[in-house]
Amino acid sequence: MSEKSLRARRRVQTRSEIHDAAVELVLERGFNEVTVDEIAEAAGVSPRTFFNYFPTKQEAIFPGPPELDAETIEQFVTGAGSLLADLRDLISNYAELAPKVRHQMVELRPIFAQQPEIWIHLHKRFGDLEQQLAQAIAQRRHRTDPTSDDYVIAAVSTSVMRSALRCWARLEKADSPTALADLIDRNFAALKLLAAEE
Amino acid sequence: MSEKSLRARRRVQTRSEIHDAAVELVLERGFNEVTVDEIAEAAGVSPRTFFNYFPTKQEAIFPGPPELDAETIEQFVTGAGSLLADLRDLISNYAELAPKVRHQMVELRPIFAQQPEIWIHLHKRFGDLEQQLAQAIAQRRHRTDPTSDDYVIAAVSTSVMRSALRCWARLEKADSPTALADLIDRNFAALKLLAAEE
DNA sequence: TGCATATAGTGCAGTCTATGCAAGTTAGTT
DNA sequence: AACTAACTTGCATAGACTGCACTATATGCA
Numbered sequence: 001m002s003e004k005s006l007r008a009r010r011r012v013q014t015r016s017e018i019h020d021a022a023v024e025l026v027l028e029r030g031f032n033e034v035t036v037d038e039i040a041e042a043a044g045v046s047p048r049t050f051f052n053y054f055p056t057k058q059e060a061i062f063p064g065p066p067e068l069d070a071e072t073i074e075q076f077v078t079g080a081g082s083l084l085a086d087l088r089d090l091i092s093n094y095a096e097l098a099p100k101v102r103h104q105m106v107e108l109r110p111i112f113a114q115q116p117e118i119w120i121h122l123h124k125r126f127g128d129l130e131q132q133l134a135q136a137i138a139q140r141r142h143r144t145d146p147t148s149d150d151y152v153i154a155a156v157s158t159s160v161m162r163s164a165l166r167c168w169a170r171l172e173k174a175d176s177p178t179a180l181a182d183l184i185d186r187n188f189a190a191l192k193l194l195a196a197e198e
Numbered sequence: 199m200s201e202k203s204l205r206a207r208r209r210v211q212t213r214s215e216i217h218d219a220a221v222e223l224v225l226e227r228g229f230n231e232v233t234v235d236e237i238a239e240a241a242g243v244s245p246r247t248f249f250n251y252f253p254t255k256q257e258a259i260f261p262g263p264p265e266l267d268a269e270t271i272e273q274f275v276t277g278a279g280s281l282l283a284d285l286r287d288l289i290s291n292y293a294e295l296a297p298k299v300r301h302q303m304v305e306l307r308p309i310f311a312q313q314p315e316i317w318i319h320l321h322k323r324f325g326d327l328e329q330q331l332a333q334a335i336a337q338r339r340h341r342t343d344p345t346s347d348d349y350v351i352a353a354v355s356t357s358v359m360r361s362a363l364r365c366w367a368r369l370e371k372a373d374s375p376t377a378l379a380d381l382i383d384r385n386f387a388a389l390k391l392l393a394a395e396e
Numbered sequence: 397t398g399c400a401t402a403t404a405g406t407g408c409a410g411t412c413t414a415t416g417c418a419a420g421t422t423a424g425t426t
Numbered sequence: 427a428a429c430t431a432a433c434t435t436g437c438a439t440a441g442a443c444t445g446c447a448c449t450a451t452a453t454g455c456a
Contacts (some may be wrong), residue, residue: 123321149388152361159357163350190347195393
């Protein structure tokens with residue numbers, strides 16, 4: 001049947017309850033003004049159980065990992081356009097289309113807008129993404145391991161994305177489905193302009 | 199006299215003793231395998247005093263902040279070259295010439311090389327630098343506040359530097375005084391190439 | 397159905413970073 | 427010598443996180 005075991009469902013639901021409670025409380029009061037005990041209580045589990053589901057407080061709020069999916073990578077690796085254009089498309093797709101990523105961002109947008117310090121907690125996540133991207137760039141160039149050049153390009157690309165996200169979080173009307181992709185395009189254009197300038 | 203008060207000297211020395219003890223222990227065992235109590239003990243002060251000198255454990259190891267100095271900024275803001283070239287020079291100067299920055303990096307290089315996870319602790323620092331750089335870029339363009347374009351360029355520039363630093367930390371013979379500057383040049387060249395490509 | 401086992405939840409004790417407070421110590425001042 | 431300000435320290439506490447041991451319940455299998 002389509003039903004997984006009772007246990008599996010419970011597990012998913014409890015996880016979600018903890019996450020929801022965490023997001024709600026952090027939205028109300030801010031990351032540092034909410035304790036794990038409070039989140040656990042709001043979710044109806046013991047504090048110890050909280051850590052059974054999430055290794056850290058921040059993971060309960062920013063669950064992950066929003067990795068690049070295999071399909072997107074494949075498309076990029078075999079891409080025929082200019083590297084820069086294909087990178088732009090890759091980043092756009094990732095940020096805008098991946099349902100998990102998009103949902104998470106929309107849900108957390110108010111947090112980013114209200115509490116800019118929160119970005120600190122995401123740097124590790126972006127680091128993982130950067131590593132994965134470097135790998136993809138190397139592959140596209142028919143290498144097995146990324147060279148330092150590949151790493152630079154990966155780092156720059158994630159920077160561009162991070163920058164666009166920060167900007168997007170501050171937007172008034174971010175409902176427009178293409179708002180984020182537009183920002184990413186703009187940022188890549190700015191990058192191109194920078195390098196082209198005499 | 200050139201001698202400051204006994205107290206002032208003591209303060210500087212104690213700070214340095216704590217820092218040295220911290221670096222030594224972390225080099226031996228790794229960041230997470232060293233406790234504040236141990237550092238304090240090795241430095242000959244009480245654990246409470248440790249926090250009198252440094253607000254967090256990581257600040258004792260990566261003291262700061264390595265801000266851009268006013269002179270370097272001034273030079274950049276009034277620079278006449280292309281934006282990209284002047285950014286490259288700015289970053290090069292910062293990383294290679296600022297004595298404080300350079301000393302700190304040389305001292306901590308083994309830590310970066312041995313324990314790559316440590317980069318996580320530096321992201322906040324790089325964020326500050328990015329903000330400062332965005333401000334400088336805006337100024338150079340005769341604006342009072344950075345636009346989103348300025349932020350992107352600042353983000354990209356610090357990315358390039360971070361990438362170069364990571365590479366430099368892994369080098370065998372980083373004694374060469376220009377090694378780091380060379381890496382930064384290379385990375386900027388890679389960036390230019392990326393954007394120029396058809 | 398009934399038993400064995402795996403898994404989820406929980407309490408408890410403990411570690412580590414960090415902070416506030418208050419009492420003591422020592423350097424600089426008059 | 428007496429006073430003040432800076433520095434040190436111990437003590438108590440909060441909060442994130444871990445290991446361990448125990449219970450309850452779900453699930454698989456005879």
